[in-house]
Amino acid sequence: MTSVNDDSRVGAAHVGRLLGMALLRIRAEILATTSERFPGLRVSHYRLLELIPPDGARITDLAExxxxxxxxxxxxVDYLQRLGYTTSERLPEDRRVRLVRRTPLGDEALAYSQAAIARVEERWSRQLGPDRYESFRQTLRELGAD
Amino acid sequence: MTSVNDDSRVGAAHVGRLLGMALLRIRAEILATTSERFPGLRVSHYRLLELIPPDGARITDLAExxxxxxxxxxxxVDYLQRLGYTTSERLPEDRRVRLVRRTPLGDEALAYSQAAIARVEERWSRQLGPDRYESFRQTLRELGAD
DNA sequence: TATTGTTATACTCTATAACTATA
DNA sequence: TATAGTTATAGAGTATAACAATA
Structure with missing residues (x-):
């Protein structure tokens, strides 16, 4: 009774579980290589830092x-601003709007997380070979765009 | 200033975002095809129902x-039991242990969610062709086992 | 003492509803 | 009135700590 379902083996896992496991690895790699240098930043924050263009964006646009x-x-945004990773200012021409920008510290944190992702991509590319890895990425792009 | 980063395009998205988008599709498909018939069951519950072997399992083992x-x-488990998808009983030979089993209703719900996943897999297999899809799954297995 | 499971509590992520300030 | 953003609240998922019952 303490045995597990056959489906719990990696080999038989359904595609949802396989995707989830791969995603967990990336999240873990991001945190492992950033959390000491940028304590308090979580994966959700790196995702937001990525979305902010260099000239800033409005909250409503970022949300979309x-x-x-x-x-x-x-x-x-409030959290990142409290920690100094973003700033924001009201637009003079429409004072309802808050324009959010990354600070230099925010740029640095973003570069770190992107380097972490790049390391995962390089590791996977080495593991599979560049052709198979690019084909894997291409498949993910097609599935995401369907 | 309302433009977005280049990385927000699917084509340039990093592998973490691509994996996340694919995973969201599967979760949405599971919910879309089960929520009417099994209200109250969420994706996390289907995942747990999948893990319970036919002859039951202990909470500690399921957690691992x-x-x-x-x-x-x-x-x-408490939630699923309240809704009638699982039952549990203390073992006579060790009354600390609760052996959790799926009910027939739990079996039915599990079959439904597995059918939903199968439909996604078939759709993706048609979309990419069976060879490319099997190669995609194989890559995910290797990345999950590294 | 060690193990199984529970209760209490908290944190993360995200949502809905109601609101304020500005246009 | 409509829009940008805020405040208040809640639910979903999961974690840690302290505990009770049993071995």
């Missing part, structure tokens, strides 16, 4: 890009 | 298989 509510996104 | 704490897993 992130497919989140502006309330939820605003909470992350 | 699921890589969750036994507290967290026990909460899901």
């Amino acid at each position: 890009i992130a497919t989140m509510t502006k309330q939820g996104l605003g909470q992350h | 298989i699921a890589t969750m704490t036994k507290q967290g897993l026990g909460q899901h």
Whole structure:
């Protein structure tokens, strides 16, 4: 009775579980290589830092890009701003709007997380060979765009 | 300023985002095809139903298989039991142990979610062709086992 | 003493509803 | 009135700590 289902083996796992395991690895790699240098930043914050263009963006636009509510996104922005990773200012021509920008510290944190992702991509590319890895990425792109 | 980063395009998305998008599709497909028939069951519950072998399992073992704490897993088991998808009984030979089993309703719900996953797999297999799809699955297996 | 499972509590992520300030 | 953003609240998922019952 303490045995597990056959499906719990990696070989028989369904595609949802396989995708989930791969995703967990990336998240773990990001945190492992950033958490000491940028304590308090979590994966969700790196995702938001990635979405901010160099000249800044409005909360409403970021929320749409992130497919989140502006309330939820605003909470992350407040958090990042408190820690010094973003700044924001009201637009003079429309003072309802808050333009959010990364600080230099935010740029640095983003570069770190992108380097972590790049390391995973390089490891996977070495493991599979560049052709198979590029083919894997291409498949993911097609499945995401269907 | 309302433009988005280049990386927000699917084509340039990093592998973490690509994996996340594919995973969201599967989760949405499971819920879309089960929520009417099994209201109250969420994706996390289907995952747990999958892990229970036909002859039952202990909470501690399920927690290990699921890589969750036994507290967290026990909460899901309580929920499923309240809705009639699982039952449990203390073992006579060790009354600390609760043996968790799926009910016939739990079997039915599990079959439904597995059918939903199978439909995604078939759709993806048609979309990519069976060879490319099997190669994609094989790559995911290798990345999950590294 | 060690193990199984529970209770209490908290954190993360995200959502909905109601609101304020500005246009 | 409409829009940008905020405040308040809640639910989903999961974690840690302290505990009770049993071995």
